[in-house]
Amino acid sequence: MLLYKFLSRVFLFVVPFYSVESVFKHEVKPDCAASEKECSFDFHVNYITSMVSYNLSTGEGYPVFIRNGTFFKKCSSDVVSIARPFAEIPLTYEEMEDVVTADGNYKFMYSINKQFPAPTIVVDENQKVKVRIHNDLVNEAVTFHWHGMFQKETPWMDGVSMLTQCPILPGQTFTYEFIASPRGTHWYHSHHGAMRTSGLAGALIVLPRQKTERYDIPKVANDVVLMVQEWNSKMSDAQLVNIQKWYMLSFSQNLDTDNCVTTKRNYDGTISTLAEPYNNALVNGKTRYFSEQYSERQRLLPLEVFNISSNTYNRFRLINSGMTGSFRISIDSHKLLLIASDGVDLVPVEIDFLIINPGETYDVILYANSIAGNYWIRVETTVVMDVHFNPIQQNVSFAQLHYKEADDELPKSEERKCSVIEPCVMANCQWSPDSMARIEPSVKCLSIADLKASSISRMLNPVSIPDSPDDFQEIFLNFHFTGNGVKRARPAVNAIHYKSPPTPLLISPDIVKDKSIVCNNEHMENCGEYCQCTHVVKLETKKTTQLVLIAENGLQTGTSHPVHLHGNRFQVLKIGHAVLNKTTGFVQDANQDIQFSQNFSKAKWRDSTWRNGNVPDLKIENPPLKDTVVVPNRGYVVVRLQTDNPGFWLLHCHLETHMNIGMAVVLQVGELYEMPELPSHFPKCSNFHLDSVSLPLSNSIKPDGTL
Template sequence: MKIFTAIPLCFVFKLITSSFHNVVEPNCDRTKTVCEYNWTVNYIQTMVYNPPSGTGTRYPIVPVNGTLHARTDCGSNNFYRTVDDLQDSIITGDGETRMAFAINSQIPGPSLVVYEGQQIVIHVKNDLWMEGISFHWHGLPQKGTPYMDGVPRVSQCPINPGETFTYRFTARPRGTFWYHSHLGTQRSDGLAGAFIILEHSSLKTKKRSRQPYASEFVFLLSDWFPFGSATADKWAAWDINRFSDNLKGEKCFEVKRTYDYAEIGQRGIQTPVINAKGRRYEKDGSTYYPYIPLEVFVVKQGGRYRFRIISIAAMNAYRVSIDNHELRVVAVDGTEVEEEQAESVILHSAERIDVEIQANAPVGNYWIRMEDMAAKDTNEVDSDSPDSSTSCDFQDCTSVCTCTHILNLKLGNVIQFVLINYEPTGFGRAHPVHMHGHRFHVMKIGFPEYDTKTGNLTRMNPDIKCNTLECNRAEWADELWSYGNVPGMNVDNPPIKDTIIVPWGGYVVIRIVADNPGYWYFHCHIELHNVDGMALVLQEGNRTQMPTLPNNFRTCGDFVLNDNGNDVLFGDGLLTDSTDSTDTDDKSNRADQNRTYIIALTVFLCISMVTNIILSSSCLQKGIGRLIHLLSNLLQIQRRIDL
């Protein structure tokens, strides 16, 4: 059974205000060379009234006779006011309360809409209590600024709580992109938003073939979890997400599969959302909260509109369609393409597809539908995934390795990658693979063999010969294909993308020119797979060929205390078999100074006593006694100092 959400497309004449503005409008004037923004990352609660100032009383949002109200007190019906008056201060999500992360108290994050060639300056303050953060600008090559790519522990240190980090880079090229945190699973908990780079008139390279649109819309689609995405990912990694009712139920979720029999997972989709608005659905298609507002796109009859659809999903692929409207695909992953008519489009995690529609239907509301790709259910369960580790240098990688894999690329070379997705155990799935630092040419996609009646995969693509069970020592089955001599390559007009779907049982051939020195992350964009280590690092050029880091750019890494074999206890413990030379030197210096003071004092007192003796011989006997007593006291003080 397919689970879908539907969003209304309304033919009306007034734009209704909401907490997230889905209309594409530049937020930096075309004449400016620098666009500057201030972001504060903070916690936020869904289904709670959040004061626009960020301070003040918050109120839970509750349904009353089918509409939402803010409750101001316990045990009474004294409601503050209806939600229609509070839209700018509420994030509904799927209708459940849960903690999330926000940028300037917004989910999705504020859209960046700028012009190509402008300098972007974003001051990010981490106002969280205990989580580090970072931001990656998905699809931007960051040529010349690899240290602004936003991958923690690859291009920068995480921004720790209380710290501020300034990103600065050039907005290039034009197209539909997005940004998201690249630390853990934070992008699925609110830290993501649209990044639209518009064509600048001074940078036009060819005559514009399309007339201006009546309006353009930001369309962020995602899956939404009733709890933090870190919990969802760990449940999947630990193979316990199949248990229902938050692990307490007697029944288990059944494995969902796509039309080619590739797996989706035990849970599939529960809450697909558009611009962080949706309704939680159950297996029978019912929803818990029919009163939760959905995203609305307002158009006028007869107008032509562009929807910039961006998948920020953690796990799932979606089919998107609009009732009674054909879609015309005009761009993919930020690059314009030859126009194609379509009834629907399918997006995997991190992909973007720009479509335009002609609003020629009768005035009314039309559903925008998001469907998962589920075709049938089975009772199989997932297998364990390897954990991450560090260096690959001293590991035997004939089987599965758990290490940080770095590929060295020589500057100026044309690099061809063959991405293989062979999973012979029957529990595979397509993988959306994203390359940082480049937009690559897709030269060829090799699909597996399918049953023409059922659509199920019947055989892995025979072009690849796997020499291990994991297929990590693969080669072409035909030796004549080696060294780039692969037939069927599109060398005339290969698509340009930054995220490519590698089909289960098949492969993809892509090419880049190694012209962007730096360290670039290359990984699966399914969130669980990325945090489990389905990634590597491309080192493009040597260190001397990479751009110089800005002054005072903070670096990070491991700290291991080396005590040189001495047995040392720190803090209030005792020092054994070791001495602190600095502490000893300080004590010795203080003792020498005290000895000098005692000697000077002794000399002074002796002179004084002698003078008194000379002036008063009658007191001679008494003076000698005092002098002896004083010298005895001074010797005792000296002895204590030496100890």
């Protein structure tokens, strides 16, 4: 079977700005010298089509296909004939390297500098980063969120459309400038509409300054990015969001069909969030099919290959840039040393499997101590049952780990076999241990709350303990589906469906006083039974802030939600799971620690002695720091943070199909006067209504058309 091995090219972006067209690189190498105060990038947002070879010099594109194991491009023929209107020319190695193959289908999509995934940014901690965005699209506006960056003193660079800035319209240029902090594995993606899994997402790596590197982990020979996402070649992200919004998911495979798509279930019987129909995951934009039911083209696609040498340590920076899917990642015949999550160092722990959800990042180290050869990197879905609770086979996608000492060939390795004598360890389990034990009895499950912050992280970020009740604020936020007697339930927070304001709050902050636009669960009088507004919750600065994140619909079925916070991160102090059926181990009822109002818009601790931060079993000593955490269905997560970054910061479900329909809330941190002053000449936008009185009268227009 044909196997393509691709070498990544390295391009440096330096001041002045310039544009580079190149293939995606998974190696982590600095784009600028550590001595440079500023690192600049020039990004052109444009359209591409997968499985097309582009000649940037001539401005031509050539569809790519496979015949008898060889990749060809279709080119316009100089001699046009009915029998052969185009020429078929084999692709060179260099041309094939530039083709975005994805799943082998032709899909109209987005890109940055013709790359997919988008270019990797690698800078040093506290460097100033400048990214000039050229919107070369015809129809779509864009913005970019720098996921994991605090944006202290620069909240207008957070990149949330109609919250922190106006959209960048077609033909416009906008320059993002911010300080690269904190360090670690982060990423960036579009934050206007639904576009990120169709091409607008890339890695953002912030390296530690010299002499501040970790001393408790091995020095690595290779440092690489592994981005994973689901892929739908038939529909765009916006189409999938619209299909969910109008409750047409059953027909998402084809609207003109009698074959309906059914949902599937996770380990605890809850509904999977993975959008159906699902075929394969992409690893750094690549995948391959092995079943004979797929075309030759799809069965000969290039895999993403990671080259390593024997007896070396290798760091993998894992990023789930997907729209809806959680994945279980493992590498055959190799243990993984888990060392960080969301850019924050953890006490190292050896694992076999890792669950990664949309929005999350994890860092692992692999020691190349197996027999030199080729090994599968497995990306499995977390769905294990059909809608009727019958066991099903998990879908597996692949990348390849290749030892340089071995021949180039497809792996023949097998997945790790877990047993009671030699149990496997799975990190970041979001399901109850009791549910997991019934499906995977030989797997030890570690939730994110079981992981520990490293000693340095703990020293730099101690858990805030309030001196008095006046120094403490606690907010309950329910990420759930809700509707009314007429409209079916849709994504919301505290029964409010988020709607963007007519002008960005950061640009026109006084709009928060307008109750016809902004509301929260204390002020819903103008919102109606099906409440849709710009949902804003106000927090005081410099206080110990405890957020209780919940996922409760009052229904037997439901999903978990990966919740992401902009402008800060939080310590995960406790996870409370749902009540399980004692016979099946499936979710049966809501966790009883929390009491809800009738429409689930408000919540409080059922036991009043738990208030003011007195919740039992909080992990105060060394909890992990995160900016994205999964809230289990019918359960809750207690997180704590310091509100020391004034601004308007979005808190939302990182499933695009949920966020874009309303599962988001704005945290207003501080008073308006505490927020940094907006730069002069910052772009503004708002509604416009022309006063009819000011229109010129028709009889005042002269015959030559002048007034």
